Amino acid sequence: MEKIKIIGGDPLQGMVKVSGAKNSAVALIPATILADSPVTIEGLPNISDVRILGDLIEEIGGTFHFDGKKAVIDPSNMVPMPLPNGKVKKLRASYYLMGAMLGRFKKAVVGLPGGCHLGPRPIDQHIKGFEALGAKVTNEQGAIYLRAEELRGARIFLDVVSVGATINIMLAAVRAKGRTIIENAAKEPEIIDVATLLSNMGANIKGAGTDVIRIDGVEKLSGCRHSIIPDRIEAGTYMIAAAAMGKEVIIDNVIPQHVESLIAKLREMGVHIETSDDQILVSSNPDLKAVDVKTLVYPGFPTDLQQPFTSLLTKARGTSVVTDTIYSARFKHIDELRRMNANIKVEGCSAIITGPSQLQGAKVKASDLRAGAALVIAGLMAEGLTEIAGVEHIDRGYSNLVEKLAGIGATIWREKMTDEEIEQVKNA
């Protein structure tokens, strides 16, 4: 086990390159199950979620050759091997194996997924979609059993706007007989990316990126080449780090339109931002203003940036209120920020931050992926040494985070934890 160490206070300057989007990658890889020949995906992030999905692809008989950026996946010899336990518990997106295996084999057994603990994360809308397409779905001892004689297109209205359910239903529907219409669909850019891959494989999908998606089932999907979109959450994380400590930082390989809600909030705080086709320049201002933020579905402010943004707000003058309407309990980072001298209280689904506070280095623990990002940003701002445990959460979603931040001037490194430290963290 490793920890991240940061000596805070260094100004950030230079260019940081964003990797491919985690939340696309983890759907694109399972989507390849639906093809009958090899698929090449370029620009994948080198994160543990991707590597674990690669292992799962191999567990069901596929091949996954990954060089840290490009993966060649051959689905031709895959079989509907049950995956009730094991690696499926290590990430959230293993739920996409349900839709993809159901779509190809008309049956699947997949354990309930893991991923970040953000309060309840039901998958009832995924199951409602599979059932509407004709699958019988049961939950037996924590694994979902899916079976269908045949899949038939259906009209499905999602009760809640869900990224995972929208993509999973698309995966199950692309090879179903007839037309599927998903209403109240999620509109995140990752959904368009997955629809683009499926279309290049031969699927017939219209409307991805709007709240009505129409899919006309086809019999066969074939291999192709696909280039993934940049990670808007990783880009946002570096933009927030730059707003916290940056002289002038250029975020490279970003689609500025994907982070418009963040750009608007940073400008409201007084941060200077310039955008071009695929870069964003962020220059900070020592006197930042407090702002209120509410997380919403895309194109609203993303819940995945709520935690890192909260760290930044400790530096702003006045009182900020951050409300998470997607995950009302996504506040496990707050106690750790308080340990670092932040003045924050949580009321219901809101965090109330009073600033500015000069954060102080401390030993803290990341409880989940974006809590980890929040603590890294806090460590960059803090006086003295911060030590962050729980690095395995950060490794789920950030490719070379330490190297990228060191490359723009941060004093940050990884170190092996001693047995005693591992014990202390486990018991905390």
Ligand SMILES: CC(=O)N[C@H]1[C@@H](OP(=O)(O)OP(=O)(O)OC[C@H]2O[C@@H](n3ccc(=O)[nH]c3=O)[C@H](O)[C@@H]2O)O[C@H](CO)[C@@H](O)[C@@H]1O
């Ligand atoms: C792998 C991946 O892409 N993860 C992202 C995805 O997660 P995920 O796809 O799991 O999140 P959803 O969009 O499904 O969840 C949105 C909301 O709907 C609720 N819900 C969802 C499904 C369901 O069947 N029933 C239900 O009630 C959830 O509890 C949550 O309150 O979108 C989240 C919201 O943008 C992001 O935080 C995650 O980073």
Ligand SMILES: C=C(OP(=O)(O)O)C(=O)O
């Ligand atoms: C919540 C997240 O991931 P996951 O859904 O994979 O747990 C995230 O990326 O912030």
